[in-house]
Amino acid sequence: MNRHQKEKADEASGQGRPTLKTLAFMTGLGVTTVSRALKDAPEIGAETRRRVQLVAKQIGYRPNRAGVRLRTGKTNVISLVLNTEHEIMSFVSDIIYGVSEVIADTPYHLIVTPYSRSQDPLDPIRYLVETGSADGVIISRTQPNDPRARYMLERGIPFATHGRTDMGLIHPYHDFDNYAFAAEAVRHLAGLGRRRLALLAPPVELTYHGHTLAGFADALSEVGASEIPFNTVSIDHSIEQIRMRTAQLMRRDVRPDGFISSAAAATLAIVAGIEDAGLKLGRDVDVVSKQSSELLHLFRSELLVVNENFRLAGAELARSVLGWIGGAAPGTLQSLSEPGEVQAYRRPD
Amino acid sequence: MNRHQKEKADEASGQGRPTLKTLAFMTGLGVTTVSRALKDAPEIGAETRRRVQLVAKQIGYRPNRAGVRLRTGKTNVISLVLNTEHEIMSFVSDIIYGVSEVIADTPYHLIVTPYSRSQDPLDPIRYLVETGSADGVIISRTQPNDPRARYMLERGIPFATHGRTDMGLIHPYHDFDNYAFAAEAVRHLAGLGRRRLALLAPPVELTYHGHTLAGFADALSEVGASEIPFNTVSIDHSIEQIRMRTAQLMRRDVRPDGFISSAAAATLAIVAGIEDAGLKLGRDVDVVSKQSSELLHLFRSELLVVNENFRLAGAELARSVLGWIGGAAPGTLQSLSEPGEVQAYRRPD
DNA sequence: GTGACAATCTGTAACGTTTCAGTATATAGC
C-alpha cells in the first residue's frame, strides 16, 4: 500500500456516513467506477457491478442528496403548493398521503410550499422555479387561464394540476368529473320529484366552477327542472355566510326543493340554513353533496352524497409529475375521476 | 483585465442564477469576501459589506441550498413526521399551516415524512437522522416512553413533540392541556346535573391518554360523579365501531348521562350511537367534545365543545424546533395550551 | 508481431458554498 492509498484508507474508514469514496476504498475501485456501477452503466463489468452493489447494500450506502443536487441540479423534490386559507381540510391531508404513497419507494421527498391570500399565487411558483427547489410541482385551485401553469410550461418545469385549465395548452392534470357529478345530482333529485334546484358552486375563478355549472345546466334541461339561482355565495365563503344566505333563500316564496353542494363543510352550513328557516331535510328539500370522507351521513342521515377521493387524486397527481420528469409526454398524463352513484344512507343493522 | 479575470467575467456573466462568483465579479472582490460580507462577518469593512449586500439584493442573489448543505451539512429543512392512518385530518392541514407561518421568513423548507401502520414509527426518524435530511423534526402521537424522542435525543438532533413524554428526559414540546380539558368537561356536565359520565379517550399508548384519564378521574371525585367505563374503544377506532359500542352502552340499564369525547370525528359517531339507542342529545345525555374547527355545533346544536387550535400548535412546535436549532436550551422550549371554556351553542340572530 | 478495437476501469474537474491559512496594506509604538 503506497502513501496515496494509505491516505484514502484513512479518509474512507472514518465512521461517518459511507460515501462513494468509502465504497471505492472497500472495493478497491475508483469512485467513478463505483458511481457508474451503482447506476448500472453499461461499461462496467457484470461482476464488478454486482460486487459494488452488494457492498453498497451491506454498509447501507445512500447517495448524498446535496452532492447529487449540486452536481446535477436534480433535487429529488416534489413540491405541493397550497393555499393556506381556502384549501379544503381533508384535501390537504388526503392529498399529502396520496402523494406520499406514490413517492414512497422513490428517492423523492415532498415539500409543502404554502401561500396566503395576500400573495400572488404565482409567488411560490416563481420562488420554486427561480431557486430550482423542486423537480416537479403540484398545484391546486386551478383556473381556466392559469398563470402558474403557463409560467411553468414556459420554463419547462414538470408539474401537474389538480383540476384542468382551458388555455389550449397541454399539461398533466388530475380532475374529478364535476360535470358528471352535478348532472348526476340533478338527475337524482329529479328522480325524487325535486323540480327547483339550487347549486352551491365552487368559486367562479376556478375551472371546475364552469364544469359544475355546465353539468348542472345540461341536466336541468334534460330532466325539465329549473334553477333557483344561488350564486351570491360559493363553497369558499364562510360557514356563517352560507348558512345565512341559505336561510334567506329558503324563506322566499319560490324556494328550492333541492340543493347540490360542491363541498362537505358547506353542506353543513346549507343544512343549518334550511333548518334555520324551519324546513326539514328529506321532506321539504333534498341535498346532494360531495364529500371526501364518509361523515355526512352521520350529520343528517337524509343527506345524499357522492364521494370524491382526494387520496387517489394525490396519488394520480404524483404519478403524473413523476411521469413527466421521467420523460413521458404531458398529454398522456391526464386523468379524470368519475363520480360514483349518488348514495342515500343505509342504516347499519 | 488579464486572462484570469477575463475567464471569471465570462463565467460570471452567464445568465444563470447568480452565485457568489457572480457577486464577486460584479463587486470586484473575492468570493470569500463576498461570502463573509453577506453574513455580516466582523473582518469585512463597513462600506464593502453594504456594497455587497446592495448588489446581492439588486440582482436577487439567493444562496444555493445544495452548496450550503454540502459544505456545512445544514439542510435548512424541518421535517414533519406523520402517521398516514391515524392522524386527525384537520390536524394535518392546520399544523402544516402553523409550521409554514413560522418558517415563512426563514430559509427553512417543510418536508412531510409519512409512515404507515405497518412500519416501525422509528423508521422514518432513523431515515431522517441517518441521511441527515433535516435540521429539525416534529413528531406527533407522542408516547410516555417514546423511542423516537429517545433516539433523537441520543443523536443530538433537534426536535419537538406534539404532546409530552414521561421518561425523565427534557425536550421541547407543545401540548394541549388535556387534563384540564377532561376536568372542565366533567365539571360542566356535573353543573348540568349529569352524574354518570363516560369518556371516549385517546388510544392508551399516547401520553395524553393518561392526562385525559387523570383529569377525568380527579374531577369525577371532586364533583362526586361516577364513571361509566367506556374503554373498549378509543378515538382511533373506526366511526362504525365507536357508533356501535356507544349504542350498546346506551341500551344498558346503567347508562351514562354524559359523554366526554377527545375528538370531533369520534363525537359524530357517539351522537349517532346515542340516537341509534333511541335517546336524545341534551335531554337524555349531554356530550362535551374537543373540536379543532367550529363545525360540531352545526352537527347538533346541543353539543358542548372545547376548541383545540392545531394551527397554534404547529406554530409553537416550529418555534420550538427553530429555537433548539438556534441554540436555546430545550427546557425553555416547552409550552402547554390551556383549553378555553366549555361552549354551548348560541344561535346566531 | 503489429495495429485496431472493444471492454473496463480511472483521475480530474466542476457544481456553490464555507473555512483555513494566509497576504497586503495601513497604523502605531518606540
Place this chain on the structure above:
DNA sequence: GCTATATACTGAAACGTTACAGATTGTCAC
C-alpha cells in the same frame, strides 16, 4: 526607520457527486 499589530481582503481546499477525457488491458485480424 524599523518592527509589531490590526484591518481588510484573498486563494485554495473541501463537502459528495457526475461527466469528460483518458488509460490500461486483452483479443483478434492479418
